[in-house]
Amino acid sequence: MTQQQPTILRMQGITKSFQGVRALDDVTLEVGAGTIHAICGENGAGKSTLMNVLSGVHPYGTYEGKIVFEGQAVTFKDIKESVAAGIAIIHQELTTIPELSITENIFIGNEITKFGLINWDLAKKRTTDLLSQVGLTMDPGTPIKYLGAGQQQLVEIAKALSKDVRLLILDEPTSSLNETESNNLLGIIKELKGRGITAIMISHKLNEIAMIADAVTVIRDGRVIETYPVTAGQVDENRIIRSMVGRTIENRYPLHESHPGEVIFEVADWCVEDPNVAGRMVCKHSNFYVRAGEIVGFAGLMGAGRTELMRSIFGHSYGIWRSGSVKLKGTQQKITSVDAAIRQGLAYLPEDRKVYGINLLDKISTTIVSANLKAILQHGLISLDAQQRVAEDYHEALNIKMANVNYGVTTLSGGNQQKVVLAKWLFTNPDTLILDEPTRGIDVGAKYEIYKLIHALADEGKAIILVSSELVELLGMADRIYTLFEGRITGMLKCDEANQEKLMRMMTSKTEAEPGSTTRETLHEIP
Amino acid sequence: MKYLKQIFSGDIRQYTMVIALVVFILVFHIASGGKVITPSNFQNLISGYFYVLLMALGMLMVIVIGQIDLSVGSVAAFTGMFLAITARDLGFPWWLAILASLIVGVAIGSLQGFWLSKLNVPGFITTLGGMMIFRGATIWISGSKSVPVPEELKIFGAGYLPDWGRELTGLNNLTLLLGIIGIAIYAFIQLRRRSRSAEVTGVKEGLWLVVLRIVLVGAVIGFLAYTFASGRKGTSFPVPGVTLIILIVFYQILTQRTRFGRSVYAVGGNKNAARLSGVNVPKTYFLTMLNMSVLATLAGIMFVGRTTAAGPADGNMWELDVIASVFIGGAAVSGGIGTVPSTMVGGMVMVVLSNGLQLLGVGADRTAVIKGCVLLIAVAFDILNKQQGRPSITGRLFPKKENPEEKAMEGP
Numbered sequence: 001m002t003q004q005q006p007t008i009l010r011m012q013g014i015t016k017s018f019q020g021v022r023a024l025d026d027v028t029l030e031v032g033a034g035t036i037h038a039i040c041g042e043n044g045a046g047k048s049t050l051m052n053v054l055s056g057v058h059p060y061g062t063y064e065g066k067i068v069f070e071g072q073a074v075t076f077k078d079i080k081e082s083v084a085a086g087i088a089i090i091h092q093e094l095t096t097i098p099e100l101s102i103t104e105n106i107f108i109g110n111e112i113t114k115f116g117l118i119n120w121d122l123a124k125k126r127t128t129d130l131l132s133q134v135g136l137t138m139d140p141g142t143p144i145k146y147l148g149a150g151q152q153q154l155v156e157i158a159k160a161l162s163k164d165v166r167l168l169i170l171d172e173p174t175s176s177l178n179e180t181e182s183n184n185l186l187g188i189i190k191e192l193k194g195r196g197i198t199a200i201m202i203s204h205k206l207n208e209i210a211m212i213a214d215a216v217t218v219i220r221d222g223r224v225i226e227t228y229p230v231t232a233g234q235v236d237e238n239r240i241i242r243s244m245v246g247r248t249i250e251n252r253y254p255l256h257e258s259h260p261g262e263v264i265f266e267v268a269d270w271c272v273e274d275p276n277v278a279g280r281m282v283c284k285h286s287n288f289y290v291r292a293g294e295i296v297g298f299a300g301l302m303g304a305g306r307t308e309l310m311r312s313i314f315g316h317s318y319g320i321w322r323s324g325s326v327k328l329k330g331t332q333q334k335i336t337s338v339d340a341a342i343r344q345g346l347a348y349l350p351e352d353r354k355v356y357g358i359n360l361l362d363k364i365s366t367t368i369v370s371a372n373l374k375a376i377l378q379h380g381l382i383s384l385d386a387q388q389r390v391a392e393d394y395h396e397a398l399n400i401k402m403a404n405v406n407y408g409v410t411t412l413s414g415g416n417q418q419k420v421v422l423a424k425w426l427f428t429n430p431d432t433l434i435l436d437e438p439t440r441g442i443d444v445g446a447k448y449e450i451y452k453l454i455h456a457l458a459d460e461g462k463a464i465i466l467v468s469s470e471l472v473e474l475l476g477m478a479d480r481i482y483t484l485f486e487g488r489i490t491g492m493l494k495c496d497e498a499n500q501e502k503l504m505r506m507m508t509s510k511t512e513a514e515p516g517s518t519t520r521e522t523l524h525e526i527p
Numbered sequence: 528m529k530y531l532k533q534i535f536s537g538d539i540r541q542y543t544m545v546i547a548l549v550v551f552i553l554v555f556h557i558a559s560g561g562k563v564i565t566p567s568n569f570q571n572l573i574s575g576y577f578y579v580l581l582m583a584l585g586m587l588m589v590i591v592i593g594q595i596d597l598s599v600g601s602v603a604a605f606t607g608m609f610l611a612i613t614a615r616d617l618g619f620p621w622w623l624a625i626l627a628s629l630i631v632g633v634a635i636g637s638l639q640g641f642w643l644s645k646l647n648v649p650g651f652i653t654t655l656g657g658m659m660i661f662r663g664a665t666i667w668i669s670g671s672k673s674v675p676v677p678e679e680l681k682i683f684g685a686g687y688l689p690d691w692g693r694e695l696t697g698l699n700n701l702t703l704l705l706g707i708i709g710i711a712i713y714a715f716i717q718l719r720r721r722s723r724s725a726e727v728t729g730v731k732e733g734l735w736l737v738v739l740r741i742v743l744v745g746a747v748i749g750f751l752a753y754t755f756a757s758g759r760k761g762t763s764f765p766v767p768g769v770t771l772i773i774l775i776v777f778y779q780i781l782t783q784r785t786r787f788g789r790s791v792y793a794v795g796g797n798k799n800a801a802r803l804s805g806v807n808v809p810k811t812y813f814l815t816m817l818n819m820s821v822l823a824t825l826a827g828i829m830f831v832g833r834t835t836a837a838g839p840a841d842g843n844m845w846e847l848d849v850i851a852s853v854f855i856g857g858a859a860v861s862g863g864i865g866t867v868p869s870t871m872v873g874g875m876v877m878v879v880l881s882n883g884l885q886l887l888g889v890g891a892d893r894t895a896v897i898k899g900c901v902l903l904i905a906v907a908f909d910i911l912n913k914q915q916g917r918p919s920i921t922g923r924l925f926p927k928k929e930n931p932e933e934k935a936m937e938g939p
Contacts, residue, residue, distance in 0.1 A: 317803060339805040348803065356803055359796030361863040370793060371804040373786045381784040388727045424804070 007068075008033035008198050009054075009167060014065035016049055016058060023049045024063070025222040031167075031215075036189060036199045038209040038230075040244055041219035041443075047202050050219070051169050055089045056082040069167070088160035089169040096152050098145035103127040105144050106159045130158040134188050150181025154188065161192075168192065168199045174208060178302060186212050210235045218243035241444055253476030254448065256455040260479065261292035262329075265432040265463045270324030272312040282308040282319055284487045290432065290463040295454065297478030298467045299503050305487040306467045307351055310434045314348040315341035328431070342371060347430035349421055351437040351467070357421045358409055365391035365405040367420055372428045394423035398453060415446025422453065432463040439473065451477060471500045483507045543908065544855065544872045548879060555883030562886045566758030569751070570765055574685050574833055576878040577767040578603065578826040578845060583852040583874040584778045584867065585822035588815045590853050591782075591795040593862025594643065594650030596819045598657030600845035603827030604837075605661040606632050610828060611674035611837035621677035625828055632824025635661070636817035643816055644809035650816065658846070666839045673838045676831045684833025686766035698756040699763035706752025710745040717741055767829055774822075779867040791815060795862030851898065852877045855905045876901065 009031040016024040024046045031037045041047045052058045054067065056076030067074050069085060076082045079089075096105050103123050111118045112126070127140035134154040144152060153173060160168055170189070174182040189199050190212050203209055209216055209230065217227040218240060225243040241252075272283040282305045290296045300306045311318035313326060315338035325332050328344055335341045341348070350356035358367060368391045369376055376386035391405035400419045402412055409417055418438065425433065435454065439447040454477065458464050468474050474481050475498060482492045483506035491506040556563035582599050589596045610628035613619040619627060635657070642653035688701040696703070717737050725731040755764040782788040790811045793801035802808050826845075831837040856873025858865030880901060884894045 311803075314803070315805075337805075337807075338803060339807065342805045350800075350803055355797075356799045359793055359800050359863065361796040362792070366789070370789065373789060377786075381780065382786070382789065384784075385723055385727050392727075 006033050007031065008070060009200075010068040011050070011054065012066050012068070014050065014053055014063055014067075016053055016063040023222050024053070027065070027219070027222070027224050029217060029224065030227075031198060031200060033198055034193060034196050035214040036193055036201060036212050038213035038216040039200060039202045039219060040206075040209070040216060040240055045219045045244070045443075046222040047219055048171065049222075051089060051171060051200070051202065054082070055079055055087055055169060083163055083165075086164060086166035087169065088163060088165040088167070090153070090156050090160065090171065090173060092172045094149065094152050094156065096144045096155060099143060101141045101143055102131070102138065102147075102155055102158075103140040105155060106130060106162055110163065126162065127158070130161050131155075133161055133192075134158045135184065135191075148181065150177045150185060153177065153181075153185055157188065157192075161197075166197060168197055170199060170201045172202050174203070174205065182208070206235060206237045206240055209240070210237075216240065220244060244444055252444070252448065253473075254452050254455060256458075258294055258458060258479045260294035261461060263289045264292045264329045265290040265465075266327040266330075267313060268325050268327070270309065270313065270326075271322040272308065272319040272324075273322050275319050281322070282487050283312060283324075286324070286487075286489050288482055288489060288492070290465055292431075292461045292463055293458050294480070295458050295464040295466055295478050297474035297481035298465065298484060299469075299471060299474055299481055299507055300484030301507055302469075303486075304484040304507065306484055307436055308487075309484070310348060310436055310465065310467060311350075313341075314338065314346055314434060317341075317348075342428050342430075345429070345431035346434070347371075347425035347428055347432070348434045349425055349436060349438055351440065353414070353418060353421060353441075358417060360408075360410050362409055363406050364395075364400075364402060364409055364412070364420055367409055368394055368405075368423045368427060371424050375427070390427060391423075394420075394427065398423055398426075399449065413442075413446070415442035415450070418442055418446070418450065419453075422450070426457075430462065432465065433457060434465040434467070436467045437469065438466070439468075439470075471503055474503070475500065544857070544869070544876065544905065547905070548872060548876050551876065551879050551883065555879065555886065559883070559886045563883060564754065566754050566756075566762065568882070568886070569754050570687075570758055570762055572878060572882050573768040573771070574765040576881060577765075577771050578830055579848045579852055579878055580771055580871060580874040581767075581774060581826050581829075582819075582822050582845065582849045583856075583870050584774055585815075585819035586849045586853050587778075587856070587858060587865050587867060587870045588782065588791050589650065589819050590850075590858045590860075591791050591862055591865050592812060592815050593795045593798075594812070594816070595850065596639070596650060596654045596816065596823075597846050597850075598639065598654040598661060599819065599823040599826075599849055600842035601658045601661035601665065602632065602635055602820050602823040602842075603830065603845060604665045604839070604842035605668075605827070606635075606824040607676075607827035607831040607841055608665045608669050608674060608837040608839070610680075611676045611831060612668055614677050615674055621679040624677065625680075628828055629821070629824055632821050632827075633817065635824075636820025637813075639820060640813035640816035644812040653816075665841075669837070669839045671839050673836045675836045678835075680828070680832035681835060682766055682832070683770070684767060684829045684831070687761060688763040688766070688769070690761060690763065693760065698753070699758070700756070702756035702764040703752055705764060705769075706748050706756075709748045709752070710741075713744055713748070714741045767833075770829070775867060775871060782867055787811070787814065792863060795864075797863075848877050848881075848898075849874075851902045855902060855909075857909055873905075876905070 007030050009029070011027065011029040014024050014027040014029075015022065027046070027050060029039075029050070039047050039050070049058070053063050056078050059077045060075035067076075069087065074082075074085060076085070082089075097108070100108070103120070106127055107118075107123050112123050113119060114122075124140045131138060131140065131154075134157050136151060136154050136158070138147075138151075144155065147155065157168070168189075173185055173189075177185060186208060189201070193199060193212075201208075201213065213230045213235075215227060215229050216235065218225045220243065266289040268287050270283050270286040271281060274280040274282050286309055288296070298306050298310075308318050312321060313335075316336050317338050321336075326335055327333070328346075333344055335344055335346065354360065359370075362370070365387050369382075369387050373382060376383050376390065378386065388405065394400065395402060395405055398419045400412070400416050400423070402416060409420060412420065422438070438454070439450050442450070454464055454466070466474065466478055468477075475495065478495055480492060480494050481498050481503060483490050483503055485507055493502060493506075552563060562568060582603070586596060586599065606628045609631050610624045613627050614621060614624040639650075639653050639657055642648040643650050688699060688705075690699055690701075692700045717740060721732050721734075721737050752764070755768075780788075782791065790801065790806040793804065793806050794808050794811045798808055801811075827842065830841060834841075852874035853865060853870050854860070854873070855876050856865065856870035858870065877898065880898055881894060884897060889897070
C-alpha cells in the first residue's frame with residue numbers, strides 16, 4: 001500500500017481545540033501519492049475538523065502540529081492558499097450556483113480574461129475538456145439548475161481540476177446521490193487516481209470504501225484509531241465499525257421479536273393531488289394498515305411518494321386531499337390539521353431534520369416539549385419546571401448525549417438531535433409513529449440506538465411506520481414492507497419472504513393493480 | 528465583567544448594551560451640566576418617548592416571526608386622528624372615542640394580518656402600503672390641520688399618580704410604594720427561582736449571589752423610584768410609565784410562558800418544523816400583525832392625550848426608532864431571536880439618545896445621524912461579541928456546514 005508510494009501528504013501531531021475542548025488530539029495522517037484514502041468515523045469524531053485544518057478553513061496557528069504537502073511544510077491561512085497549493089475540498093453540500101451555466105460555475109472567481117474582459121470562448125472550450133474528464137457530455141452553457149445532484153457534484157470536481165488540483169478532498173460525496181450516480185462518481189474518482197490525482201474521501205458507506213479505497217483511516221473522538229490498507233476490494237466491515245464506535249456491534253440491527261396486536265392504524269383509498277401541479281396525483285388509491293406493536297416499512301425510490309403519502313396522512317400537511325379515509329383503532333377519523341393529528345395520537349418524524357424537524361435556534365428542552373405544550377400548562381401558563389423535568393426525563397430515557405437540557409439544539413451531534421426530535425414526538429404520547437428516514441445522516445452507533453428505541457416503542461404497543469431508502473435497514477427492522485412506485489402501493493411482503501431483489505422489483509414495477517382489483521384487495525387483507 | 532455576568536446570569540443577555548446605556552446616561556448627564564438625571568427629566572423621558580418602548584413590544588414579535596411593520600407610525604397617527612375627529616365632529620364622549628379608535632386599530636391590524644397570513648404578501652410590502660395609506664388618510668381626514676382631543680385623555684399620556692402624604696416625606700409616596708413593591712416582587716421571584724431550580728436540577732445557586740443580585744437590582748429600582756418621586760409637587764412616576772410596565776410584564780409572560788409566545792418563536796425559527804409540530808402558522812402571523820397595530824393604536828391614543836391634539840404629522844418616522852430599538856436589543860433580521868428585556872434595553876438606548884441630544888441642543892438633523900451610527904455600531908458590536916463563542920446570532924442564522932465538532936463547543 002502506501003509504503004511503496006511516496007507520501008504526498010503528511011499531517012503530524014495535529015491537535016485542535018475549540019475553547020478548551022479537544023476536537024482533534026495528536027492526529028497523524030499519511031496519504032500516499034496517487035491513492036484513494038478513506039476516512040471513517042462517527043459524526044463528531046473530528047473528520048471534518050481535520051479536513052478543515054488541512055484546507056486552511058482553520059488557519060495555520062489555530063492548531064498544533066504540522067502539515068507537509070508534496071515535501072513542503074505548508075501553513076495555509078485560508079482556503080485560497082490551499083487551492084493555490086493544489087488541494088481542493090468538495091463539500092457535502094453543493095456549492096454550485098443554480099442560475100449560472102456550467103462554464104460560469106467552473107470559472108467563477110477564476111475567470112479567464114483577456115484585456116480585462118472574460119474570454120468566454122476559451123472558457124467554454126476548456127469547460128468541454130474538463131467535463132469530458134469527469135465523464136460528462138453536456139453543453140457547457142447549460143444552467144446548473146438543470147443538472148442532477150450527481151452531475152453537479154461532477155461539475156464541482158471539474159472545477160477543482162481546472163485549478164490543477166493534486167489532492168482532492170471529498171466530504172461524503174455520495175450522501176445525496178442515488179446508486180447509479182454514486183457508482184458513476186466513484187468510477188470517476190478512480191479514473192482520476194489513474195491520472196495521478198490523490199483523493200481523500202470521507203465516507204460512512206463501507207461498500208464504497210471497499211470499492212475504491214486503497215487505505216482507510218478510522219477516527220474516533222478526535223484520535224486516529226487505526227489505518228490499514230484495503231486490498232483487493234476487501235474490507236473487514238466489522239473491524240471498521242468496531243473501530244468507529246469503540247465497541248463490537250455483532251449485528252447492525254438489534255435482535256427483536258415483534259408481537260403484533262390489533263390493527264390500530266388503517267388507511268383506505270388514499271388519493272392526494274400535487275399542490276404545485278394541478279391534476280398530478282402523488283398518492284393513488286393507497287391502502288395499508290399497521291397493527292399495534294408492529295413495525296411496517298415503506299420502500300420506494302426517489303419520487304415514489306413515500307413522504308408525500310405520510311405527510312398527507314399527518315393532518316393533510318402536504319398536497320390536496322382528494323379521497324380516502326383513516327381509521328384509528330377501528331374508528332374513522334377526520335384529520336385535517338397537524339394539531340388534530342397530534343391529538344388523535346399520530347406522530348410524524350420528518351425526513352430532513354434541519355428543514356422540517358427542528359428549529360435550530362431553539363433550546364433542547366423547549367424543542368422536546370414543543371409539540372405538546374398543553375401537557376405542561378399550569379394555570380394557562382407554561383410551567384418551566386415541568387418543561388425542565390420532561391426534558392431531563394427524555395435525556396435519560398433516550399440516552400441523549402448533552403451537557404445541559406437548556407443548551408441550544410445545535411450543540412448536539414446529528415444523532416442526538418434526531419433523538420431530541422424523537423423525544424418531542426414521544427412526549428405527544430402517540431399510538432402510531434411515522435418515522436421518515438429516522439437514521440439518515442447519523443452515524444452507526446447512533447443508528448443502533450435509534451433502532452433499539454424503535455423496538456422498545458413497538459414493544460410498548462405502538463404502531464410504527466418506518467420509511468427508509470435503505471433496503472437493508474427495512475429488511476433488518478420491519479415486520480412487513482410495503483413498496484411504492486409512482487404514488488401507488490405496488491405490493492407488500494412479510495419480512496421473512498422479502499429480500500432486496502424482490503423489493504427492488506416491486507419498487508420499479510410499472511405493472512400494478514387497478515383500483516378494486518383482487519391484488520389490491522389481498523394487499524389490504526387483514527388476517 | 529465576568530463577575531457581573533455571574534451575578535446577572537440568565538437575567539440580562541445584553542450586558543454590553545446595558546453598560547452602553549449607563550455610559551450614555553452618565554456622559555449626557557455630565558455634558559449637559561447635570562440635566563439628565565433629574566426627576567423632571569426622567570419624567571419627560573417616559574412621557575415623551577413611551578411610544579417607542581410600547582410599540583417595540585409588538586415590533587419585537589413581528590421581527591421574531593421574520594416580518595417587519597413599517598406602518599406603525601402612520602397607524603398611530605391615523606387612529607389618534609380618528610379619535611380626535613369622532614370626539615370633535617361626532618360628539619363622542621372620550622371613552623367612546625377611545626373605543627372607536629381601538630376598533631379601527633383592530634380592523635387595520637386584521638387587514639395587515641390578512642394580507643400576510645392568507646395571501647402570503649410579505650409584511651414588508653403590506654405595511655409599506657399601510658404606511659402610505661394611513662399617512663395619507665390621516666392628512667386627508669384632518670384636512671392637514673391639528674384637531675384637539677378631549678381633555679380627559681391627558682391622564683393617559685401625561686398624567687401623574689395622585690399625591691398623598693407629601694407633607695410627611697416630601698416625596699410622591701405612591702411612586703415610592705411602587706418601587707418597594709417592585710423590589711419585593713423581584714426578590715420573591717429570585718428566591719423562588721433559586722429554590723425551584725434546586726428542586727428540578729439539583730443545582731443550588733449560592734445564596735450570596737442571589738442576595739447580591741437582589742441588592743443591586745433593588746438599589747437601581749430604589750434609586751429610580753426615589754428620583755421619580757422627588758419631583759416637584761403634583762408629579763410622580765408618569766401614568767404612561769405605569770401602563771408601560773404593565774405591558775412589559777404582560778408581553779414578557781406572553782412571549783415566554785404561553786403557547787402563542789412559543790409559536791411566535793417557532794414560526795420565526797423554522798416555519799416548516801413549526802407547521803409539522805402543530806403550530807398554526809397563518810394564525811400566528813395574523814395575531815402578531817394584529818397585535819402590532821393594536822399597540823400602535825394604543826401609542827397613538829396616549830400620544831394625542833399628551834399633546835392634547837392630533838396632528839397630521841404625528842408619528843412621523845416612529846417606525847424607524849421602534850425597529851432600531853428591537854435590533855439594538857439583539858433581534859435577528861431573519862427572525863426567531865429576540866426577547867422583551869433586551870428589546871426594552873435597546874429601546875432605552877434610543878430614548879436616552881434622543882433625550883440627551885435634545886438636552887445638549889443638538890438638532891433633529893444631527894440626532895438622526897447619530898442614532899443611525901449607534902444602530903450600526905451597536906448591531907455590529909453585538910454580532911462580533913456573540914461570535915466569540917457565545918450563542919452567536921450570525922452563527923445561528925447561517926449555520927455552517929455539518930460540523931458538530933465546532934458546534935458542540937458553543938454553549939450559551
